[in-house]
Amino acid sequence: MIANGLALLASLFFLFPVYWMVVTAFKPSGDIQLPTPKFIPAPFTLQHFVDGVHKYHFWANARSSVIVTCSVVILSMALAFFAATALARFRFRGRKLFIVLLLVVQMVPFEAMLIPIFVELNRAGLVYHLTGVILAYLAFALPFTIWTLRGFVASVPVDLEEAALTDGCTRTQAFIRILFPLIAPGLVATSIFAFIQAWNEYIFANVLLTNENATLPVWLASFVSMGTQIDWGGIMAGSTLFALPVMVFFILVQRRITQGMTAGAVKG
Amino acid sequence: MQHVTSAAPATPLTGPAGRRSRLFGRRRAATVPWHVPYLLLAPAALALGAAVVFPFVYLVAISFQQFRARELIQDLPTHWVGLTNYRYILAKPEFWSVLGRTLIFAGVNVALTIAVGMGIALLLQRLGTRMRLLLSISMVLAWATPTVTATQVWQWLFDRDFGVVNWVLTSLRLGNFTQHSWLSDPTSLLGLATLIVVWGALPFVSLVLYAGLSQVPEDLYEAARVDGANAWATFRRVSLPLLAPILLVLTLLSTIWDFRVFTQIFVLQKSGGISEDTNLIGIWAYHQSFGGTPNYGRGAATAFIGVVILLMITAVLVGRMVRIGDES
Numbered sequence: 076m077i078a079n080g081l082a083l084l085a086s087l088f089f090l091f092p093v094y095w096m097v098v099t100a101f102k103p104s105g106d107i108q109l110p111t112p113k114f115i116p117a118p119f120t121l122q123h124f125v126d127g128v129h130k131y132h133f134w135a136n137a138r139s140s141v142i143v144t145c146s147v148v149i150l151s152m153a154l155a156f157f158a159a160t161a162l163a164r165f166r167f168r169g170r171k172l173f174i175v176l177l178l179v180v181q182m183v184p185f186e187a188m189l190i191p192i193f194v195e196l197n198r199a200g201l202v203y204h205l206t207g208v209i210l211a212y213l214a215f216a217l218p219f220t221i222w223t224l225r226g227f228v229a230s231v232p233v234d235l236e237e238a239a240l241t242d243g244c245t246r247t248q249a250f251i252r253i254l255f256p257l258i259a260p261g262l263v264a265t266s267i268f269a270f271i272q273a274w275n276e277y278i279f280a281n282v283l284l285t286n287e288n289a290t291l292p293v294w295l296a297s298f299v300s301m302g303t304q305i306d307w308g309g310i311m312a313g314s315t316l317f318a319l320p321v322m323v324f325f326i327l328v329q330r331r332i333t334q335g336m337t338a339g340a341v342k343g
Numbered sequence: 344m345q346h347v348t349s350a351a352p353a354t355p356l357t358g359p360a361g362r363r364s365r366l367f368g369r370r371r372a373a374t375v376p377w378h379v380p381y382l383l384l385a386p387a388a389l390a391l392g393a394a395v396v397f398p399f400v401y402l403v404a405i406s407f408q409q410f411r412a413r414e415l416i417q418d419l420p421t422h423w424v425g426l427t428n429y430r431y432i433l434a435k436p437e438f439w440s441v442l443g444r445t446l447i448f449a450g451v452n453v454a455l456t457i458a459v460g461m462g463i464a465l466l467l468q469r470l471g472t473r474m475r476l477l478l479s480i481s482m483v484l485a486w487a488t489p490t491v492t493a494t495q496v497w498q499w500l501f502d503r504d505f506g507v508v509n510w511v512l513t514s515l516r517l518g519n520f521t522q523h524s525w526l527s528d529p530t531s532l533l534g535l536a537t538l539i540v541v542w543g544a545l546p547f548v549s550l551v552l553y554a555g556l557s558q559v560p561e562d563l564y565e566a567a568r569v570d571g572a573n574a575w576a577t578f579r580r581v582s583l584p585l586l587a588p589i590l591l592v593l594t595l596l597s598t599i600w601d602f603r604v605f606t607q608i609f610v611l612q613k614s615g616g617i618s619e620d621t622n623l624i625g626i627w628a629y630h631q632s633f634g635g636t637p638n639y640g641r642g643a644a645t646a647f648i649g650v651v652i653l654l655m656i657t658a659v660l661v662g663r664m665v666r667i668g669d670e671s
Contacts, residue, residue, distance in 0.1 A: 078466060078469045078470055078474075079470070079471075079474055081466055082466060082470050082474045082475075082477070082478050083474075085463060085466070085478055085481070086477050086478045086481040087481075088542070089478075089481035089482050089484065089485040089542070089545075089546065090481040090484060090485070092485070092488075092493070092496045092497060092500060092542070093484045093485065093488060093496070095496065095499070095500060095507065096492070096496045096499075099499065107505070108504065108505040109505065110505070110510075111510065112505070112507050112510055150390075153386075154386045154387040154390060155387065157383040157384070157386060157387065158383060158384050158386075158387035158388075160383055161379075161380040161381075161383035161384045162380075162384075164380075165375065165379065165380040165383075167377070167380045167381070169381075170380070171665070173384060173388075174665065175661070175665060176391075178595075178661050178664070178665075179654070179661075180391060180395050180396075181596075181599055182599050182650070182653050182654055182657055183395060183399055183650055184602070184603045184605075184625050184646065184649055184650060184653070185603065185605075186603065186605050186625045186626075186628065186629055186646070187402060187625065187628065187643075187646030187647070187649060187650055188394075188395065188398045188399065188402065189629070189632075189633075190402060190405065190628070190632045190639055190642050190643050190646060191398040191399070191401040191402040191405060191643070192394070192398050193632075194401070194405065194410075194415060194639060195398065195401065197415060198418075210390070210393060210394045211394050213390050213394065214390050214391050214393070214394030214395045215394070215395070217387055217390060217391060218391070221387060246375065246379075271489075274489065275489040275490055275491065277490065277491050277606045277609075277610075278605055278606060278609070278629070282633060292489065292490075292491040295491050295492065295495065296491055296610055296613065298495070305502075307499050307502070307505075310495050310499070311495075311496070311499065314491075314492040314495050314496060317489060317491075317492055318487065318488050318489055318492045321487045321488075321489055322484060322487040322488070324487070325483055325484075325486060325487035326480075326483060326487070
């Protein structure tokens with residue numbers, strides 16, 4: 076009984092902000108800023124969404140977001156799969172060093188790197204190009220991705236590959252035919268970190284890109300006007316649009332993420 | 344990536360009839376050419392080198408230089424100024440208050456995340472299927488909410504004029520919160536930031552801990568029950584020791600993440616929140632570099648000090664983790 080009550084309260088705490096975002100996005104402007112809030116969006120309207128996609132540079136920014144996110148996800152999965160295999164399947168000189176490096180790299184505040192990366196890109200004439208942020212996001216997604224994927228690789232019994240080797244497969248074939256299919260679900264789950272890094276990141280995009288080719292977080296943050304009348308309907312519609320792909324992706328893969336985390340943590 | 348896919352097939356075929364040893368580590372080393380793991384690591388290492396290691400070295404270098412907007416825009420040579428930037432920062436009282444604020448903020452956030460996360464994990468364990476599903480789905484949605492979105496939504500909830508929170512608090516007669524601004528006082532702004540951070544971090548921590556809890560063998564609980572242990576003793580003696588490695592990883596990650604909190608506070612400041620006395624060290628470094636009068640040298644020095652402090656804090660945890668990793 077108490078447990079159920081607590082669970083309801085907790086669910087409310089997690090769910091309500093999301094609910095309120097969606098509800099506000101669908102309310103007519105007149106229904107949003109009321110002394111007594113209206114909890115059900117009736118009547119509802121799509122006006123804020125229609126307005127939203129015409130505000131600032133929505134389509135250009137959405138295009139940047141898609142390009143950056145796809146590049147980072149594909150590159151990081153490929154690179155992390157190779158690295159995780161090396162770390163989970165081989166003992167070699169420098170292995171421990173690399174693992175420590177992965178952890179140390181995660182401790183370097185992302186924002187601290189903004190200064191040198193900005194200066195470097197500026198000198199190379201690459202500032203305001205998507206390449207810069209893609210490389211930065213890739214590098215910052217990799218440590219966590221490799222770390223988690225290592226757990227998935229370690230959880231596949233070596234015997235399976237050995238059996239394949241006994242059956243006459245080459246090592247490469249054993250990797251591609253045996254390990255890869257077994258890792259594939261883990262790969263999808265792990266990709267969420269790269270996806271989130273690239274889709275959600277704000278600070279680098281804000282500094283390293285222009286308003287025209289920036290990613291969607293910059294678009295969303297530019298909604299907040301300093302003026303007296305804040306367009307909450309517009310902001311919430313933008314927020315909903317922006318959050319939607321992540322939420323769909325999350326619901327699809329969340330179970331495997333926690334599995335991967337515990338696998339990575341327990342199996343070392 | 345290209346490099347490895349083309350290089351891998353070229354690795355000499357090692358016969359399946361290699362020496363049979365139970366220690367897989369040694370066997371691998373014996374049957375695979377030594378360079379294979381290095382080839383596999385190379386692309387990731389290159390990317391990390393280009394976008395983390397090299398910029399990091401450059402960050403340290405800049406921190407010892409006089410490097411302002413003038414040098415950057417006109418592409419002038421920068422001068423080495425030794426410890427000048429560091430001396431300037433360390434002599435500033437503002438630095439010390441920023442540092443103290445960062446430590447307290449991170450400490451509070453980590454403690455809240457881990458403690459409440461553990462509580463929710465234990466709660467999930469006790470729930471029926473339907474309630475567990477409801478709570479899990481709610482958490483996944485919160486988890487999936489991008490940081491900028493979350494900040495915007497919470498800001499709307501805590502809006503001065505028409506925010507739901509002010510309305511609820513006033514309706515519950517907890518005081519008159521009509522037109523109460525949550526962004527104009529540093530403590531209250533940082534409190535709101537804490538709420539946003541913890542709200543976003545709890546789902547991950549709780550679900551991972553719950554996954555860990557569900558791996559604890561049922562007979563251990565059975566044994567505890569037979570021995571007459573109460574819930575608290577069962578948790579202390581059975582669940583906690585088994586969860587220790589996971590808790591360690593989560594504490595480490597939370598410490599790193601919360602010490603680096605940036606976007607939430609930055610966006611709150613940007614949208615009219617008080618910016619005085621709300622900077623954490625990362626944001627302070629940012630303002631020094633990209634604010635009104637850019638000074639990349641000082642910004643870099645501040646950022647580097649932050650990295651060193653974070654390294655010191657987490658060194659202990661990392662040491663333990665590497666040991667645990669070696670044991671298994």
